[in-house]
Amino acid sequence: MYDPENFQRMAKGFSLDQAVAESERCLLCHDAPCSKACPADTDPGTFIRKLRLKNVTGAIRTIKENNILGGACGVLCPADRLCEKECCATEISRPVEIAKIQRFLVEHSWERNIKVLEASESNGKKVAVVGSGPAGLSCAAELAKQGCQATIFEARPEAGGVIRYGVPSYRYDVDFLEHELQEIKELGVEFRCNAPLREAGQVEELLENGYDAVFLATGLWAASRLHPEVSNVDGLMTSVEYLASLRDEQFEALRNKIKGSTIAVIGGGSVAIDCAEAAVKLGAEDVYLVYRRSFVQMPAEEVERIEALETGVHFLLLNQPVDFVINHQQKIEGLRLVRTRLEKAKGTGRRIPKAIAGSEWVLDADIVVEAIGNQAESGSPSWYPNVDVDQNGLIQADAATLTTSVEGIFAGGDIVRGPALVVDAVNDGKVAAMAIIEYLSKKEA
Ligand SMILES: Cc1cc2nc3c(=O)[nH]c(=O)nc-3n(C[C@H](O)[C@H](O)[C@H](O)COP(=O)(O)OP(=O)(O)OC[C@H]3O[C@@H](n4cnc5c(N)ncnc54)[C@H](O)[C@@H]3O)c2cc1C
Numbered sequence: 244m245y246d247p248e249n250f251q252r253m254a255k256g257f258s259l260d261q262a263v264a265e266s267e268r269c270l271l272c273h274d275a276p277c278s279k280a281c282p283a284d285t286d287p288g289t290f291i292r293k294l295r296l297k298n299v300t301g302a303i304r305t306i307k308e309n310n311i312l313g314g315a316c317g318v319l320c321p322a323d324r325l326c327e328k329e330c331c332a333t334e335i336s337r338p339v340e341i342a343k344i345q346r347f348l349v350e351h352s353w354e355r356n357i358k359v360l361e362a363s364e365s366n367g368k369k370v371a372v373v374g375s376g377p378a379g380l381s382c383a384a385e386l387a388k389q390g391c392q393a394t395i396f397e398a399r400p401e402a403g404g405v406i407r408y409g410v411p412s413y414r415y416d417v418d419f420l421e422h423e424l425q426e427i428k429e430l431g432v433e434f435r436c437n438a439p440l441r442e443a444g445q446v447e448e449l450l451e452n453g454y455d456a457v458f459l460a461t462g463l464w465a466a467s468r469l470h471p472e473v474s475n476v477d478g479l480m481t482s483v484e485y486l487a488s489l490r491d492e493q494f495e496a497l498r499n500k501i502k503g504s505t506i507a508v509i510g511g512g513s514v515a516i517d518c519a520e521a522a523v524k525l526g527a528e529d530v531y532l533v534y535r536r537s538f539v540q541m542p543a544e545e546v547e548r549i550e551a552l553e554t555g556v557h558f559l560l561l562n563q564p565v566d567f568v569i570n571h572q573q574k575i576e577g578l579r580l581v582r583t584r585l586e587k588a589k590g591t592g593r594r595i596p597k598a599i600a601g602s603e604w605v606l607d608a609d610i611v612v613e614a615i616g617n618q619a620e621s622g623s624p625s626w627y628p629n630v631d632v633d634q635n636g637l638i639q640a641d642a643a644t645l646t647t648s649v650e651g652i653f654a655g656g657d658i659v660r661g662p663a664l665v666v667d668a669v670n671d672g673k674v675a676a677m678a679i680i681e682y683l684s685k686k687e688a
């Protein structure tokens with residue numbers, strides 16, 4: 244039976260005994276391939292060794308000094324294709340569960356009040372960070388550790404970006420995020436929420452208003468749409484609206500709407516899986532994941548797809564959405580689909596879905612969620628008119644330093660890379676912070 248507690252809270256992580264037992268499986272590899280596989284330079288070889296030697300504080304320090312969101316990464320990283328993929332223990336049994344050990348150490352530091360980071364003396368420099376997702380948080384924390392006064396401007400009421408308003412709470416809950424935010428505040432980072440910088444040129448003006456540098460980390464908050472002209476339809480939602488409603492004051496209303504209903508989620512990626520699974524957990528009668536290719540071609544990770552099947556999501560594959568079925572009261576009644584067959588791939592690409600003529604049919608649905616991709620907000624280039632962007636609105640930044648076309652403005656995270664991972668955004672935040680420090684010291688010299 245549906246239990247609301249399961250929705251709001253993530254499952255418990257390792258206990259001390261479990262973490263120590265798992266660390267005993269580590270082979271203490273001299274070359275520690277796991278430590279070379281993290282996009283944000285996490286060093287499992289060292290923190291697992293320290294845990295084994297009962298140096299728990301040292302292990303926590305290894306994680307947190309490198310990654311202020313070490314807890315979030317321990318929970319959310321697809322470790323099976325990063326550090327754990329390279330783990331040598333796989334050759335004799337199965338990989339060490341590195342991410343779970345990492346999450347344990349971070350949670351243990353909160354339970355035992357073990358502090359490993361300290362605020363630095365001010366160097367008098369002020370940096371504005373636009374956006375409080377993983378990239379903005381990581382950059383601000385790193386800058387604060389170097390003595391800069393970092394101020395985060397965040398459009399939404401609370402900080403966190405996708406890990407607060409996107410990822411469902413049963414995967415990453417708000418208490419966990421609040422602990423990590425508290426550590427960032429203790430470093431001296433200032434948060435200004437409900438402070439969108441969306442007026443034309445407002446971002447660039449920060450440099451004229453006392454800030455020595457700016458880091459842009461605004462992420463991707465516009466949803467791709469099947470028919471962008473269709474709006475204000477009861478029961479038709481984008482993944483961005485739907486997932487945010489699961490994490491704000493609209494939760495109860497949405498839960499009541501979902502309970503007992505039929506939901507169709509369009510898309511085959513991780514975000515679509517999140518939307519579909521959440522609907523099952525909230526008591527939907529039937530949840531269909533509608534995707535135009537086959538199971539093996541879905542962009543979502545295999546482990547996510549299998550979990551969704553086990554949760555009870557129905558996979559409606561080789562079906563392409565054509566149109567929404569909307570009644571006179573402007574309410575969704577279904578989704579018009581056409582069956583597809585896969586044609587030969589061109590070159591080395593994926594096989595192409597082709598609509599089968601005459602095979603249209605209607606899937607009855609009370610709610611349709613479009614989860615077909617996130618993109619830059621359409622007006623975002625006007626927030627920083629001199630910063631170069633590409634045709635999709637993604638900011639053009641130097642890969643090594645994350646500098647943009649405007650001196651003093653740096654950018655990273657999804658708004659530069661396109662849809663990526665929390666750990667990539669964390670790394671961008673660190674890279675940009677180091678580049679900003681170098682830029683400021685050169686400017687002073
Ligand atoms: C539903 C979903 C599930 C995901 N699950 C995972 C997962 O399990 N594991 C994983 O590694 N990755 C996951 N990702 C990807 C990951 O969350 C992102 O790559 C990451 O959050 C990007 O961080 P960011 O800081 O660049 O941007 P964001 O997290 O998008 O944060 C950007 C912030 O900027 C703010 N902002 C935007 N415009 C302005 C403005 N003009 N002024 C002020 N503030 C502004 C936004 O409100 C937001 O808070 C998921 C993504 C989604 C959408």
Ligand code: SF4
Nearest residue numbers: 269270272277330331
């Ligand atoms: S690769 Fe695996 S076994 Fe080797 S140090 Fe890393 S966690 Fe331990």
